[in-house]
Amino acid sequence: MSVEANTPVTKLFEPHFWKDSNRKLEYYLDKMDGYKMAKKVLTEMTPDQVIDEVKKANLRGRGGAGFPMGMKWSFIPKVDKPKYLVINADESEPGTCKDRQIIRYTPHALIEGIIIGSHAIGCKHSYIYIRGEYAREAKLLQEAIDEAYAKGYLGQNILGTQNTLDITIHRGAGAYICGEETGLLNSLEGKRGEPRVKPPFPAVSGAFACPTAVNNVESVATVPFVMRMGGDNFAKLGKIDKSGGTRLISLSGHVNKPGVYEIGAGSMTLRQIIEDLGGGVWKGRKLKAVVPGGSSAPVLSADEIDVVYDVEPLQKVGTMMGSAAIMVCDDTTDMVKLLLRVTKFYAHESCGQCTPCREGCQWMESILHRIVHHPHDGKAKPSDIDMLTDIAGNIGGKTLCALGDAAAGPVISFIKKFRPEFEAYVRGDVKERVRHA
Amino acid sequence: MPKCTIDGKEVEFKPGENLITVAKRAGVDIPVFCYHPGLTVVAQCRMCYVEVEKMPKLQTACSTNAAEGMVVKTNSENVKKGRAGTMEFLLLNHPLDCPICDKSGECDLQDNSYGHGSAYMRHSEERRTYVDVDMGPVIEKNMNRCIHCTRCIRFGDEIAGIREMVAVKRGNNVDITTIDGEALKTEYAGNYADICPTGSLTLRDFRFRKRAWMLKKTASICEGCSKGCNIELQHEGNVVYRTIPRENLEVNKYWMCDEGRFNYHYTQDETRVLEPRWNNEKTSWEDSILAVKTALEGKKVLFLVGTDLTLEEMSAIREFTGLYYPGSVLQHFGTPGIETSAQDQPADKILKMTSKTSNLRGAEKLGIVPHNPRVDHDFSAAVVFTGGRAVLPELGHAIQVGVGVFLDKDHQTAKYQHILPGLAYTEKDGTIINHQGKEQKLKRAILPRGRSKSTAEILMLLANKKTKVGVA
Numbered sequence: 001m002s003v004e005a006n007t008p009v010t011k012l013f014e015p016h017f018w019k020d021s022n023r024k025l026e027y028y029l030d031k032m033d034g035y036k037m038a039k040k041v042l043t044e045m046t047p048d049q050v051i052d053e054v055k056k057a058n059l060r061g062r063g064g065a066g067f068p069m070g071m072k073w074s075f076i077p078k079v080d081k082p083k084y085l086v087i088n089a090d091e092s093e094p095g096t097c098k099d100r101q102i103i104r105y106t107p108h109a110l111i112e113g114i115i116i117g118s119h120a121i122g123c124k125h126s127y128i129y130i131r132g133e134y135a136r137e138a139k140l141l142q143e144a145i146d147e148a149y150a151k152g153y154l155g156q157n158i159l160g161t162q163n164t165l166d167i168t169i170h171r172g173a174g175a176y177i178c179g180e181e182t183g184l185l186n187s188l189e190g191k192r193g194e195p196r197v198k199p200p201f202p203a204v205s206g207a208f209a210c211p212t213a214v215n216n217v218e219s220v221a222t223v224p225f226v227m228r229m230g231g232d233n234f235a236k237l238g239k240i241d242k243s244g245g246t247r248l249i250s251l252s253g254h255v256n257k258p259g260v261y262e263i264g265a266g267s268m269t270l271r272q273i274i275e276d277l278g279g280g281v282w283k284g285r286k287l288k289a290v291v292p293g294g295s296s297a298p299v300l301s302a303d304e305i306d307v308v309y310d311v312e313p314l315q316k317v318g319t320m321m322g323s324a325a326i327m328v329c330d331d332t333t334d335m336v337k338l339l340l341r342v343t344k345f346y347a348h349e350s351c352g353q354c355t356p357c358r359e360g361c362q363w364m365e366s367i368l369h370r371i372v373h374h375p376h377d378g379k380a381k382p383s384d385i386d387m388l389t390d391i392a393g394n395i396g397g398k399t400l401c402a403l404g405d406a407a408a409g410p411v412i413s414f415i416k417k418f419r420p421e422f423e424a425y426v427r428g429d430v431k432e433r434v435r436h437a
Numbered sequence: 438m439p440k441c442t443i444d445g446k447e448v449e450f451k452p453g454e455n456l457i458t459v460a461k462r463a464g465v466d467i468p469v470f471c472y473h474p475g476l477t478v479v480a481q482c483r484m485c486y487v488e489v490e491k492m493p494k495l496q497t498a499c500s501t502n503a504a505e506g507m508v509v510k511t512n513s514e515n516v517k518k519g520r521a522g523t524m525e526f527l528l529l530n531h532p533l534d535c536p537i538c539d540k541s542g543e544c545d546l547q548d549n550s551y552g553h554g555s556a557y558m559r560h561s562e563e564r565r566t567y568v569d570v571d572m573g574p575v576i577e578k579n580m581n582r583c584i585h586c587t588r589c590i591r592f593g594d595e596i597a598g599i600r601e602m603v604a605v606k607r608g609n610n611v612d613i614t615t616i617d618g619e620a621l622k623t624e625y626a627g628n629y630a631d632i633c634p635t636g637s638l639t640l641r642d643f644r645f646r647k648r649a650w651m652l653k654k655t656a657s658i659c660e661g662c663s664k665g666c667n668i669e670l671q672h673e674g675n676v677v678y679r680t681i682p683r684e685n686l687e688v689n690k691y692w693m694c695d696e697g698r699f700n701y702h703y704t705q706d707e708t709r710v711l712e713p714r715w716n717n718e719k720t721s722w723e724d725s726i727l728a729v730k731t732a733l734e735g736k737k738v739l740f741l742v743g744t745d746l747t748l749e750e751m752s753a754i755r756e757f758t759g760l761y762y763p764g765s766v767l768q769h770f771g772t773p774g775i776e777t778s779a780q781d782q783p784a785d786k787i788l789k790m791t792s793k794t795s796n797l798r799g800a801e802k803l804g805i806v807p808h809n810p811r812v813d814h815d816f817s818a819a820v821v822f823t824g825g826r827a828v829l830p831e832l833g834h835a836i837q838v839g840v841g842v843f844l845d846k847d848h849q850t851a852k853y854q855h856i857l858p859g860l861a862y863t864e865k866d867g868t869i870i871n872h873q874g875k876e877q878k879l880k881r882a883i884l885p886r887g888r889s890k891s892t893a894e895i896l897m898l899l900a901n902k903k904t905k906v907g908v909a
Contacts, residue, residue, distance in 0.1 A: 175607070177607075192604060197478060197479060197480045197500045347608060347609060348608060349607075349608065350607065350608040350609065351607050351608065352585065352604070352606070352607045352608045352609065352610070352611030353479075353481050353585075353587075353611075354480070354481045354482070354483050355481070355482055355483045355484075355523050355526045355527055355584070355585070356483055356522065356523065356526055358526075358585065358608060358609055358611065359526035359527065359529050359530065359609065360526050361608070361609070362608065362609035363526075363529055363560065363562065366562040367562075370562075387559055393522075394518075394519070394522030394523075394525070394526070395522075397494045397495070398483055398486070398494070398495060398519055398522065398523075399483065400480055400481065400483070
């Protein structure tokens with residue numbers, strides 16, 4: 001399957017990247033029609049109208065699950081309780097760096113999105129949970145927020161209306177699991193960053209036991225564009241059903257031009273992205289594998305990449321779009337070592353709350369460690385490979401949150417698609433193993 | 438009532454009940470570790486998997502509420518595989534030291550492993566080990582045995598009202614410990630051992646004293662205060678080894694305090710008076726009864742009953758005094774400062790009451806008035822009945838007779854001319870009325886120790902004109 005290569009795409013964010021002065025309020029006001037939509041929404045539109053517009057836009061959550069955003073906002077009950085809009089800036093899925101770009105270069109789009117979103121769900125205090133490693137970004141974002149406060153876009157009577165909105169940045173302490181929305185909420189409340197049992201979902205009982213919408217940075221920063229273009233026009237940016245707008249893609253690994261690229265949703269295949277945007281596999285080598293949606297997405301082999309890069313098509317080939325982080329592996333990549341590294345990450349980041357993830361991820365890491373580092377002394381056994389798959393099966397789909405699935409998916413798919421490499425390791429067959437050039 | 442189907446059986450349920458509760462009613466036991474009916478649901482252990490029709494993944498029964506028309510399978514191949522997987526994960530780092538573990542025999546991990554786990558182990562890595570903290574006099578910690586169910590953390594938070602147990606570190610290294618490794622402060626620490634599904638938290642008091650499967654169990658009531666917590670006395674060879682709480686949602690729910698838990702020790706104290714005494718010398722029942730009768734003859738006697746006695750004992754004493762010592766006075770004593778039920782208030786937010794004897798309401802029901810020290814001098818002799826728990830009053834009488842449980846170490850025994858040894862709460866049947874006015878039954882767990890006799894028998898001997906003691 002192929003999509004026409006030169007489909008003209010309107011890019012929302014990318015033209016504004018890479019210039020430090022672009023993050024200033026003046027730039028946003030002059031060049032991006034800044035805060036006009038926020039004013040219009042606050043003065044002319046009801047919350048339901050805003051939500052309807054976002055629903056029309058087919059705006060999917062950009063965090064990983066791809067849940068329709070208008071739907072998420074419409075779940076917030078209209079009860080007499082504080083409501084919270086929490087922005088998930090804990091961008092910690094390995095390979096992902098798109099939210100960082102938005103925070104660095106178009107922070108005011110995020111702030112305007114928060115104003116619009118807060119109006120839609122009735123929030124008076126919004127939190128931005130930013131990962132601890134983004135120290136510089138937290139500072140930049142705070143500067144942008146201060147600018148907005150100084151102009152009266154935030155605080156009391158914002159933009160000359162009766163509305164109140166405060167934004168607080170909360171810095172994480174470096175835990176992958178705090179990117180999971182309920183883990184994030186626990187951490188925000190000052191508790192251990194452990195995911196909660198669902199139901200109740202955050203829409204009913206989230207931050208401080210109040211109705212809460214947790215949205216990804218990119219999703220919220222896109223909302224001003226939705227309002228500017230109108231939901232229907234925005235949806236047309238996407239070239240595939242159920243996905244509107246554009247997607248920021250973090251392309252990394254063995255390509256000539258890694259980076260963050262913006263494409264219309266579903267407008268390119270994975271191969272087109274790698275070859276047209278990324279300039280092909282580096283050093284003239286061949287492609288071996290692609291991890292299409294952050295390290296937790298099951299891997300695709302070189303012959304599986306003629307697939308439209310969007311949520312549903314990727315689901316059909318047994319993987320996922322996740323946070324739209326594509327990692328490209330050339331033919332010198334040692335898939336066994338790569339899997340060990342990925343598994344080590346999940347074992348390290350498991351919160352330790354539920355049994356399969358706490359015990360199983362570490363166990364998988366130990367077995368892979370044994371396979372990689374002890375191929376000769378008989379510690380690795382041929383049965384280890386099937387055992388790994390079996391253990392991953394006992395973790396995937398059986399844990400409290402999605403981290404278990406994230407850890408199990410790579411193990412199952414790597415072994416399924418690159419089994420001979422694992423077998424060569426277990427045999428201690430050095431020659432057959434892939435060596436770095 | 439709405440209905441759902443569990444393993445082919447149709448069961449009624451109340452909205453809001455989870456599948457574990459509903460399945461239990463259908464006679465289906467779902468294995469659990471982290472779930473406890475008295476604590477919040479966290480769905481962490483992943484043992485209670487069930488298959489619910491129309492749901493693709495296995496569901497945890499603890500966090501899934503029953504719904505109308507829900508079809509649940511608790512025994513499908515998928516469920517069995519899921520549970521076996523969880524059991525395997527839990528045992529990866531468990532030391533499997535059952536032969537030297539106190540929990541062995543009553544261990545959820547052991548039971549569920551037999552029921553749902555595999556007999557073989559695929560794990561060949563080194564096991565994770567921890568350094569243990571000293572958790573104070575009540576609880577012994579062995580972190581290597583822990584399965585991270587967090588029941589203890591939630592118990593502290595939600596029931597004991599003190600956050601002292603916490604989880605630190607993350608992932609495979611999660612350590613369940615106390616804040617800064619301090620000793621436990623709660624007065625309900627014994628419950629940590631009860632709710633721990635493994636041998637990670639065990640009672641120091643019970644440690645290495647008896648294997649759990651050898652204990653005989655008697656359902657009784659705690660006499661530690663007027664709460665009347667439902668307990669189980671566990672004993673073997675006429676020795677009580679342990680007290681654990683029994684579930685009673687109207688009284689103590691699932692818990693009991695440490696004071697009540699370790700209260701039984703005094704009944705087995707080596708200084709307990711277990712034979713009749715006359716001027717602090719051992720004597721025979723025959724001589725003793727004769728001497729008491731002689732001493733009391735013709736005297737105006739003050740009878741005092743401890744509010745730690747049962748309703749039956751108090752009633753017999755009241756009848757006895759009326760018949761044989763007309764003109765005498767019967768008063769009760771128990772906890773200094775708590776003379777009436779109005780003064781008996783909750784001592785904390787959990788279980789404890791200020792009356793440290795169990796049957797104040799019983800004494801009031803029988804019309805016995807509180808002890809009034811100002812009238813003491815009207816009487817030339819005093820007879821004190823006590824179950825051992827009531828605080829003995831200071832009396833200045835020339836002739837003092839004690840009936841019941843006395844300990845030499847309390848330095849009270851010397852003041853009594855006569856001591857007739859009676860039964861402690863572990864050794865007798867009877868009724869006590871708790872602070873809610875609820876009548877509850879004490880049950881005899883062990884036979885009377887030494888040569889002690891029941892209150893009824895002692896009264897009978899005192900009433901008998903011939904005073905022939907058959908068995909001494």
